[in-house]
Amino acid sequence: MRQPQAGAGTAQGAVIRAAGAAAELDDASGSVAETTPERVDLTYTPSGTTVRVPSGVNLFEAASWNGIAVDSTCGGHGTCRKCKIQVTEGERPPVLPQDERTFSPGQLEAGWRLGCLALARSSLTVDVPPLTTRPKASTVGVGRQVILRPSVQKRYVELEEPTLADQRPDLARLLDAIEDLEPTPELHALRRVGTALRAADYRVTAVVADDRLIDVEEGDTTGRSFGIAVDLGTTTVVATLMDLTTGTPVAVASMLNAQQPFGGDVISRISATMLDPQALPRLRVRAHETLAELAAEVCAEAGVEPREVYDVAIAGNATMVALLLGQDPEPLGVAPFILATHRWPLVPAGEVGLGEAVHPAAKAFLHPALGAYVGGDIVAGIQASGMDRDSRVRLMIDIGTNCEIVLSDGTQLVSTAAPAGPAFEGASIRCGMRAADGAIETVKLLAEWPEPADGDEPLPDPVQLGVIGDVEPRGLCGSGLVDAVAELSRVGLLDSSGRLLDAEAARAVAPALADRLASVGDAGERVFVLHRESPDLPAAESVYLSQRDVRELQFAKAAISTGWTLLLEEVGLEPREVQQVLLAGSFGSYLSPAAAVRIGLVPKLPTLRIVAAGNIAGEGAKMVLLSATERTGADALLEGVRYVELSDRSDFNDRFVDQLAFPST
Known part of the structure; x- marks a missing residue:
């Protein structure tokens, strides 16, 4: 079977591994006997939902089949390590190597497991951390004004009642009264026309969408029309x-x-x-x-x-x-x-x-x-931002798992897509999470403690965090990841190759932060602790940024910067000539421009040239609702934008490697 080749990620599938009849080997005959699988009861808290499933089903799939939301970004294959559940009652599933790499010994002892790998062999009570189904998102964005002429038009008419001398059909009577439109009736309108005319004494509103008569409404409803x-x-x-x-x-x-x-x-x-x-x-x-x-x-x-x-x-x-x-x-x-x-x-x-x-x-x-x-969301973004009608050199970057990039030099538009991977969504980050309550979204580091005005005044916390919802930090979202790496680079705890310093070397560079550097796991992976609920909590149970997390961000930013670098070369421009960078999407709305420049995610430009464009895909969708002309404009962009395929370039890998390093402090 062919596997997907684009983007960053592994082949996933919602394969039901334990449904139906179970096959067992008969020891006496060596034959395979079909038997009905044993059923077990799983109670999920805090919802209190109890489900009955075949023995051997993993706890993630059992929850998903029954509408219980469990966090996951890999589709249940044990690679993202987000489907964390706690078995609170019953025989706990065995600890697997992936569990050991995810949880501390204390957490494993308390019943924490990865749901997609934990098989239900007996009845269990399973606690599922609440999944935020309403993550922080940008709902508005950069847009331009359009002439209000939607595809939906309403016409209120007052008609003469039919007589023996005037036996025109109801539809003909209505259409004759609408002088500026010639719509084709749809079945729903034909079913409604006779009833509406007689119920409203022949005072009705015709509803026309594009060139279709879709309804006939009683009375004057011209003030009520929505999309x-x-x-x-x-x-x-x-x-x-x-x-x-x-x-x-x-x-x-x-x-x-x-x-x-x-x-x-x-x-x-x-x-x-x-x-x-x-x-x-x-x-x-x-x-x-x-x-x-x-x-x-x-x-x-x-x-x-x-x-x-x-x-x-x-x-x-x-x-x-x-x-x-x-x-x-x-x-x-x-x-x-x-x-x-x-x-x-x-x-x-x-x-x-x-x-x-x-x-x-x-x-x-x-x-x-x-x-x-480079899909319809990017076409909508081009429309909303007006990149197709601007003489400036503008760069639009929609940052996500797949990053789309559009460049305009004032006369032409070129675009590409770069496989950034899931780092910006928090998917491949050890303590990563979506932008929801408890997610660290901004980070500010103090390399040295300032001299207090009063000798008895307590020293300030050298790690200052902005947390969504102003609650206890639970993890790190994409903007917080970029902020943390940019700050570590700024204070010198992260070198240009992306390597975290050890605690001893850190004392000479940033003494206030040296004790935040620690090691976790059997391999002793270096981490920077962002938040501990209590001072004696092990680093492995805190919210931290790991060396591997830094590498994930490096790969993502290298793919993106390679993309815009090659587009600039396509049109013969230098990065310094870019007059505006639009950071699109929810992630771009909350990303610090200074941090993006610091890590090399965007060209090295004055931060005033870097604009959070917000949800410009949604803005483009609004525009085509409000103006039928914009629908034609969206189609025209198919001929006006040239796509550059990065994976077809022989020099892409070399250019990617060149972009891995963080800019020197």
Whole structure:
């Protein structure tokens, strides 16, 4: 079987390993006998849910099958080490090497295991740390103004009642009264027209979407018209309810993509569909559930009825769109990385899971994709940022597991994708987590203690942390990771090769921080302790940055900087000539520009030239709701942007190695 080759990640799959009948070897005959597997009861806390599953199923899959959210980014293959659970009652599963590398001896003794590797051989009570399904996300971004002319138009008319002398059909009577539009009626409108006319004394509102008459409503409803713009992200999905009569947002909501149990990146999810024939329909259902929940939430918040939502726009990467529509994504994951199509037709809302959440005749516009790894979300971002109509030299970087980069020199647009890996999502980081309450998002280090004004005044903490939710730190999110590495480099505890100093060498460089350097695990991996709940807590049970974490970030930033370096060379420019860098997406919104420059993630420029662009994919989706012209503009970008394939370049590996080092302090 071919394995995905793009991006950073391992082949994943939602393979059911213990369902159905169990095969046992008959000792007397040597034959294989089919037997019904033993069943065990698993009680998950704090939800209190009890499920009955075949013996031998792992605790992660048993939870996922039954709608219990367990953190994971590798899809249940023991590589991300995020599915941490605690067996509190029953016979604890044996300790595996992966468990030993994840937990301290005290934690193992307390029943902590990796859920995807812990098999249920008997009835157990399992405690699952709460998974934040509403991570911190950017819901707005850089956008430009458009002329308000949505695809949905409403026309209120007052008609003469039919007579024996005027026996025109109801539809003809209505269409004759609409002078500026010539719509083609849809079945829903034909079913409604007669009833609506007579119930409202022939005073009705015609609802036209594009060139389709989709409904006839009683009375004057011209002031009520809405659409939903969706940023369909691999990690987070954001939905915005737009008032199409005023062009303003009225409600916004975001949540974790419910496909998360299948893996935290597109390669994991593509692999799942290749390894398990049932994975694609399951992934599609999860995507539909996510969109339906968000649509219901924004409508409820704004007091809008689903039937008043006539239009949907979706901006997502090529894999997310394929999974949403039930399209086999395998060609996207293996060379030569081929799309099914650049442009999808208008899709009935029911095909994207919104059949009950919006008007019955509503359709969804899907942003076109430039390539397998530069998808509709990037096209939407180009539109929102106006890169296609600006004379400045601008660089847009959408940082994630797969990093998309777009460069404009004022006359042409070039783009590429770089496999950054999961470091920025916290997936491959020892103490990494998503941007939720308890995540360290900013780090400031003091190399030396300042002289106190009063001799009795306590010394300040040399490690100053910004934590989401202002609660006890639980882990490190992407922006905190970049901050920590940048600060360690700034104070001299991290050399340009990315090596952490030992405690003895650190005392000469940053005495206030030397005692934060420690070793964990049997191999004695060097770590920098960011937070301890108590002074006597072992380093392994604290929140720390490890040497391996630094390497993960190095590989990610090297891939990204190689991408923008090669794009600049394509158009004959130097990094110093870039007039603006747009950091797109939720991660870019919270990333410190100074830290990004410090580690070499972006060109070495004045920080005022580096702008957090926010959720520009969502902004692009809003634009095509508000202006039918922008839909044509999105299609035009397919001809106006040149894609540069990095994996096809013979010098990519050498250039990548050149970018690994951190800039000298």
